[in-house]
Structures are given as structure tokens and as C-alpha cells.
Amino acid sequence: MWRARIHSLIARALITLALLESAWLVYPIVRRHVLAIEDTPAARGRRVAAALGCFGCHGPEGNGGVRNPGSEEGTVPAFTGQTQMMFVKDAGELREYVLDGAPRRKREDPDYRARMEAAAHRMPAFRSYVDGGDLEDLVAYLRAASGQVVPDEPRAARGAELAADLGCFGCHGPLGAGGLPNPGSLKGYVPGFWGKDFDDLVRGDDELREWIAEGGSRRLREHPVGSFFIQRQAIKMAAYGRFLAEDDVGALAAYVRWVHAGSWQPLSR
Ligand code: HEC
Numbered sequence: 001m002w003r004a005r006i007h008s009l010i011a012r013a014l015i016t017l018a019l020l021e022s023a024w025l026v027y028p029i030v031r032r033h034v035l036a037i038e039d040t041p042a043a044r045g046r047r048v049a050a051a052l053g054c055f056g057c058h059g060p061e062g063n064g065g066v067r068n069p070g071s072e073e074g075t076v077p078a079f080t081g082q083t084q085m086m087f088v089k090d091a092g093e094l095r096e097y098v099l100d101g102a103p104r105r106k107r108e109d110p111d112y113r114a115r116m117e118a119a120a121h122r123m124p125a126f127r128s129y130v131d132g133g134d135l136e137d138l139v140a141y142l143r144a145a146s147g148q149v150v151p152d153e154p155r156a157a158r159g160a161e162l163a164a165d166l167g168c169f170g171c172h173g174p175l176g177a178g179g180l181p182n183p184g185s186l187k188g189y190v191p192g193f194w195g196k197d198f199d200d201l202v203r204g205d206d207e208l209r210e211w212i213a214e215g216g217s218r219r220l221r222e223h224p225v226g227s228f229f230i231q232r233q234a235i236k237m238a239a240y241g242r243f244l245a246e247d248d249v250g251a252l253a254a255y256v257r258w259v260h261a262g263s264w265q266p267l268s269r
């Protein structure tokens with residue numbers, strides 16, 4: 001008798017466990033369907049770059065610094081900090097770098113080839129490893145990361161400098177493309193400055209300033225579901241207000257607005 005009872009208890013425990021486990025397994029799939037998960041070309045391109053090993057030579061997040069003995073620069077060039085303009089004329093040449101290791105005009109130049117051969121590291125040709133979609137995502141990423149897509153308007157331009165200096169893109173992705181992982185958050189990633197996530201989180205200029213100065217908006221802090229996820233998420237938005245002049249908060253807000261408006265997008269293709 002007691003043996004049968006134990007068996008049925010164990011069976012029930014196992015079934016419960018299996019149910020819990022499969023619920024846990026389908027959670028990300030359900031989440032993807034229920035919540036609108038945003039994915040920008042530049043955020044995808046950043047993941048493609050990581051998967052292809054670009055950061056091994058071009059440094060973490062493409063910030064450069066990897067020694068390249070025998071080369072003129074001494075290090076492998078960065079993708080960031082306006083370095084790209086010294087190497088490429090346009091997006092077409094970015095594609096050539098990725099596919100063939102360098103633009104044709106350089107590959108045909110004997111001096112260039114000799115300089116490349118003298119260096120420890122050479123830019124590989126990735127033609128066999130990328131398809132068309134990956135290539136366009138990579139180009140979108142490289143342009144977003146370049147530090148060359150900046151506003152003309154002086155206040156927003158000052159905001160761009162502050163954003164680079166404070167490292168906003170470290171969490172929000174290149175040019176605020178979003179999509180970096182954030183365990184425990186509602187959607188699983190840090191929101192960007194570009195799309196619908198931003199519209200949901202930031203309603204108007206007052207809230208934008210609140211986000212930057214206080215690290216969150218009053219509206220979400222008082223929201224039962226919103227505040228649960230805000231507290232639970234591993235990575236939190238910093239409250240920069242204590243460290244910045246009022247004017248600088250305004251400049252950052254003007255810059256984030258400019259990124260969100262997206263007039264730069266055709267230029268980055
Ligand atoms: C084995 C090391 C290595 C790897 C891996 C590598 N690169 Fe490069 N890359 C270089 C070197 C060296 C140069 C400098 C070439 C020159 O001087 O023309 C370069 C130059 C570039 C340039 C032009 C300069 C700049 O930084 O803007 C781009 C764009 C570029 N690489 C993209 C990529 C991408 C995208 C990947 C991954 C798909 C990648 N590289 C992987 C070594 C590497």
C-alpha cells in the first residue's frame with residue numbers, strides 16, 4: 001500500500017517538475033510573442049561582429065587598442081572614435097573591408113600590400129562567412145559605432161560629446177541601438193533610443209529629463225508592474241543629475257531626441 005502511495009507521490013512530483021521546467025523553457029518564446037521585442041539592424045550587426053570574432057582584433061566593442069607590431073599605427077584600428085574616416089570613403093568601402101579584407105583601390109596598391117604584409121595582424125576577408133543580410137547589419141553597426149554620425153545643432157552636438165564621454169552607448173548600444181542583455185528586465189535587454197520601446201518608456205521631454213537626471217520616470221516608478229521589473233533588473237539606469245549641470249542634462253536630452261528622430265538614418269546606410 002505505502003509503496004504504491006510513494007510511487008504516485010514521486011510520479012506527481014516528477015510531472016510537476018516537468019511542467020515547471022517546460023514552462024521555464026517556453027517563457028522566452030512566449031515573451032517574444034507577447035511583448036514586442038525590438039531588434040535594430042545595428043544591434044543585430046553588433047552580434048554578428050561578436051560572432052565573427054571582429055572584437056578579437058578590433059578590441060572590446062570595437063574600441064581598438066589591440067597591439068599590431070610592424071604596422072604603421074602600432075595597433076589594430078578602432079571602429080569607434082571617428083577612426084573609420086581615415087580608412088574608408090563610404091559605406092561601399094566598409095562592405096569591401098568586410099568581404100575582401102580591404103577596398104579594391106587599396107588592394108591594388110603595391111605600397112599598401114607591402115605595409116599589410118609587414119604587420120603581425122591582417123584584416124581577413126569574410127566573404128565566405130557572411131550572407132547579404134548579415135553584411136547590411138554589419139554596415140549599419142559599423143556606421144552607428146563610428147562616432148561620425150553627429151548632429152549639427154550645437155546643443156545636441158554638445159550632448160553627443162557628453163554621451164560618448166559618459167559611456168551611454170556601453171549600455172544602450174552603438175548610437176542607442178539598444179539590445180544589450182539585461183537579466184531580470186521585462187524584455188530581457190536594455191532599451192535603445194530609436195524605436196517603440198523608447199516611446200513606451202519616455203512620454204515627452206519632462207520624462208526624458210527625469211530618466212537622465214533621476215534614472216527613471218515617476219510614472220513607471222508608481223506603476224505596479226513597471227516598478228517590479230525596474231527593481232528586479234540587474235542593470236539599472238544611473239541617475240546622472242547629481243553629477244551634471246542642469247544645462248548638460250538638457251544637452252543630453254536634446255541629443256537623445258535627435259537620435260530618436262532618426263534624420264541621420266539614411267546617412268548611416
Ligand atoms: C585578424 C585580425 C582582424 C580581424 C579578426 C578583423 N579585422 Fe578588421 N582590420 C584588421 C586590421 C589589421 C585592419 C587595418 C587594415 C588597414 O590598415 O587597411 C582592419 C581594418 C578594418 C576596417 C577599416 C578600419 C576601421 O577600423 O574602421 C574595418 C571597417 C574592419 N577592419 C572591419 C572588420 C570587421 C567587421 C571584422 C569582423 C567581421 C573585422 N574587421 C575583423 C584586422 C582584423
Ligand code: HEC
Nearest residue numbers: 166167168171190191192197198201211230235236237252
Ligand atoms: C549601466 C548601464 C546604463 C548606462 C551607462 C546608461 N543607461 Fe540609460 N538606461 C539603462 C537601463 C537599464 C534603462 C531602462 C531602465 C528601466 O526600464 O527601468 C535605461 C533607460 C534610459 C532611458 C529611457 C528609456 C529608453 O528607451 O532609452 C533614457 C532616455 C536613457 N536611459 C538615457 C541614458 C543616457 C543619456 C545615458 C548616458 C548619460 C545613459 N542612459 C546611460 C541603463 C544605462
